[in-house]
Amino acid sequence: MRVLLIKTSSMGDVIHTLPALTDALSAIPDLQVDWVVEEGFADLARRHPAVHQVFPCALRRWRKHPFKARRSGEWSAFKSAIQAMSYDAVIDAQGLIKSAFVTRLARGEKFGLDKQSAREGLSAKALDHPLRVAKGQHAIDRVRQLFSLALSYDLPDGAPDYGLPRSHVPTPLSRPAQLVFCHGTTWPTKHYPEAFWRQLLELATSEGHRVFLPWGSEAEKARAERLSEGLGQAKVLSKMGLDELTDKFLEWDAFIAVDTGLAHLAAAAGLPGVALYGPTDPVLTGVRGIQAHSLAADFPCAPCVQEKCTYRGELGKGVEPPCFSSLKPRQVWLELRRCTA
Numbered sequence: 001m002r003v004l005l006i007k008t009s010s011m012g013d014v015i016h017t018l019p020a021l022t023d024a025l026s027a028i029p030d031l032q033v034d035w036v037v038e039e040g041f042a043d044l045a046r047r048h049p050a051v052h053q054v055f056p057c058a059l060r061r062w063r064k065h066p067f068k069a070r071r072s073g074e075w076s077a078f079k080s081a082i083q084a085m086s087y088d089a090v091i092d093a094q095g096l097i098k099s100a101f102v103t104r105l106a107r108g109e110k111f112g113l114d115k116q117s118a119r120e121g122l123s124a125k126a127l128d129h130p131l132r133v134a135k136g137q138h139a140i141d142r143v144r145q146l147f148s149l150a151l152s153y154d155l156p157d158g159a160p161d162y163g164l165p166r167s168h169v170p171t172p173l174s175r176p177a178q179l180v181f182c183h184g185t186t187w188p189t190k191h192y193p194e195a196f197w198r199q200l201l202e203l204a205t206s207e208g209h210r211v212f213l214p215w216g217s218e219a220e221k222a223r224a225e226r227l228s229e230g231l232g233q234a235k236v237l238s239k240m241g242l243d244e245l246t247d248k249f250l251e252w253d254a255f256i257a258v259d260t261g262l263a264h265l266a267a268a269a270g271l272p273g274v275a276l277y278g279p280t281d282p283v284l285t286g287v288r289g290i291q292a293h294s295l296a297a298d299f300p301c302a303p304c305v306q307e308k309c310t311y312r313g314e315l316g317k318g319v320e321p322p323c324f325s326s327l328k329p330r331q332v333w334l335e336l337r338r339c340t341a
Contacts, residue, residue, distance in 0.1 A: 002032050002052075002085065003151070004106050007093040007143075008059055009038040011242075011261025012285065015268050016139040017093055018048055019160035020147040025050040027153035036082060036102055043243035044265075048163040055081050059098050082106050091150050092127065093143055095119050100126035111150035117142075140288055160288050162268035164246075170253040170272055170291075173340045176208040180249070182257035182266065183213065183227065184220040187307040189279040189321045190259045197227050199329035200256060205233035212237055212252070214245060214262065254340050255292075256332060259285070267292035272340040274332055278323040279304045291339050295332065299323035 003024075007017045014037060025031050032052035035045045039056035046054050057078055062069040069075045087108030092099050095118030103110055104126045114130035115121035124130040131149045133142050140160050148155040171177040181204075183197055204211050211234045213224035221236065228234035240248070249255075249266055255273030257263035263275040267289030275287040277296045281303040286294035296302065301311050302323045309321045316322030 001028050001030055001088050001151075002034070004034050004036065004082065004085075004087045004090045004108060005093060006036045006091065006099045006102050006106075008036060008057060008099060008102075009041065011041060011044075012264045013094070013139070014041045014044060015162065015261070015264040016285075017143050018162040018164070018268060019140055020093070020143040021048050021050040022161040022163045023144055023156050024147050024151055024153070025163075026156070027148075028151060034082075034085075034087075040242065043241070044246060047246070050163070057102070059102075063098075079105055089150055091147065092123065093146060095123050097123055099123060103127070111146075113146065136284075138283065138288065139285055159290070164250065164268055164270070166250050166270040168251050170270075170340065173207070173209065173254065173337050176210070177253035177340075178210050178212065178251070179204055180212045180214065180252050180255045180266065180271075181227075182255060182260055182262040183223060184216055184262070185258045185260040187279065189304075189307060189309050189323075191321070192258050192276050192278075192324055192327075193319055194223065194227065196324065196327075196329045196332075200333060201227055201231055201234050203329065203333045205231050209233065210235065212248070214240065254336060256336060257287075263287050272336075274336050274339065276324070276327055276332065278302060278321055278327075279306055279309070281305065293335065293339050295327055295335060297323040298326040302326075 031050055033050045034053040035051055036055045036057055037045045039058050042054045042056040045051055082105055090103055090106045090108040090110045092103040092112035095113040097120050100123035110128045112127045114132050115124040117133045118124055133145045145155060201211055213228060214237045215221040215224050224236040228236055249269035255266040255271045257275045259277050259280045266273055267287040270290060272291030275294050277294055282294035282296050311322055316325030319325040
């Protein structure tokens with residue numbers, strides 16, 4: 001069976017799709033999936049055993065410079081590639097106008113979220129078979145349900161399997177271990193305070209652990225350098241692509257992260273660890289892994305799901321954003337030790 005999957009971004013969304021592929025491959029042993037995904041996540045998509053071919057796209061860049069995309073031949077080559085085969089099923093697992101546009105280009109019966117289920121209801125107009133998948137569930141559960149409905153197999157009830165084989169057995173924190181602290185994220189409100197990160201680094205290194213700090217921008221690199229200053233066991237990584245970084249996650253022993261794509265990558269790689277949620281809701285997008293846990297802020301306005309903090313009360317005064325005042329470093333560290341025991 002040949003399936004075309006449209007799930008272009010973001011990193012977390014791409015990772016949340018992997019367990020559905022594992023379910024489908026288990027139910028349909030001859031399954032071959034071609035995947036339309038943003039170019040930056042192509043190497044990650046290729047890692048899953050159900051994936052036969054990846055069609056890297058650059059929808060974000062093409063929308064900004066449409067004439068350049070046409071003149072360069074990139075758009076024409078992409079369109080020809082996805083239209084070269086007729087598929088048994090085309091699945092829009094994103095439910096956005098941009099994914100619907102790509103879905104309509106493909107050849108085959110088209111499945112996806114109906115107008116009540118999709119983030120952008122108009123995307124359902126591109127489908128031959130709009131499917132109802134209830135909102136209010138974790139993103140992983142929704143994609144697994146969508147695949148089971150589209151490809152007509154019984155939905156497994158087990159824990160999500162991301163299809164990323166891991167040979168390294170994580171070292172418990174009772175012995176010196178290699179940890180990764182994922183400090184970079186997008187919204188200002190999702191950032192754990194630097195002073196709290198520094199305390200976590202001091203707790204970890206004082207117990208003999210080595211801590212690695214990845215970064216994806218110059219601002220994140222500068223923050224990593226500030227956090228690690230004077231701590232010999234804390235190492236700022238060199239700039240890495242996602243493929244190389246994934247290999248590292250499969251070798252490390254535990255993680256602490258904010259709400260970021262790398263938190264989901266850590267969980268998918270089988271790392272024990274803790275992800276910290278202030279303004280966002282872990283019920284919908286929390287980390288899901290064998291020993292990966294989400295810690296949510298216990299604060300009057302959390303989760304607010306806002307990029308800018310509007311809280312003006314006295315609680316958490318002196319902490320930015322104030323909701324993280326309910327997730328002190330020692331509490332986070334004890335939770336990490338608990339989930340790695």
